[in-house]
Amino acid sequence: MIAGAAITTTEAESNVEVQPALDQTLVQQQASSSAPWVATNVASAAPGAAAATNVEVAHSPNVANDAEDIFTHAENDATRLRKASTRWAWVVETGQGDIIPLPHVSCVIGRDPEATLGEAAVKIHDKTRTVSKSHARLTYDATQAQWHVADLASSNGTVVLVNGQEVDVAANTAEWVPQYFKLGDMACRITRMQVPSRP
Secondary structure, rough: OOOOOOHHHHHHHHHHHHHHHHHHHHHHHHHHOOOOOOOOEEEEOOOOOOEEEEEEEEEOOHHHHHHHHHHHHHHHOOOOOOOOOOEEEEEEEOOOEEEEOOOOOOEEEEEEEOOOOOOOOEEEOOOOOOOOOOEEEEEEEOOOEEEEEEEEOOOEEEEEEEOEEEEEEEEEEEEEOOEEEEEEEEEEEEEEEEEEEOO
């Protein structure tokens, strides 16, 4: 053999012993590079090696379980909306099928009403165009549990239905509303029903 190129028996045995450990390390590194998101320390050593080598070995995670955990956490962490509650309230129901809450004991009602301080403006849609912008004032008498209506000098007047008869309401004069009344040609009635509660 050429001088300087010979391999001694001790060196050859050493290479034989170390090679399996190198092969195992290569396999583990390939696994780690293909799925690097989870790693676990595993001790590996060839027979006769002086010390064990710690190698990072990657394991493919259970994607389905992880996704389920994420969604479960999101559901548990999300704010739950409370169920919509209702309350009893006075409303005006029009002949066109509109239901309009009366938010105050004194309301100015019309196509485009202007309310003063301490009143509520209640706007109604009128396809007949016979309702004035500020047509009438509705006021609630808590002592008698009754509504009254007063005409605000409207163009087409206000009437209430009493015992099946239409009674004209004089301008700025409050008349008791049994249930039904008319603003111009717009038929209306006052009633109580359940409406969504205020937030």
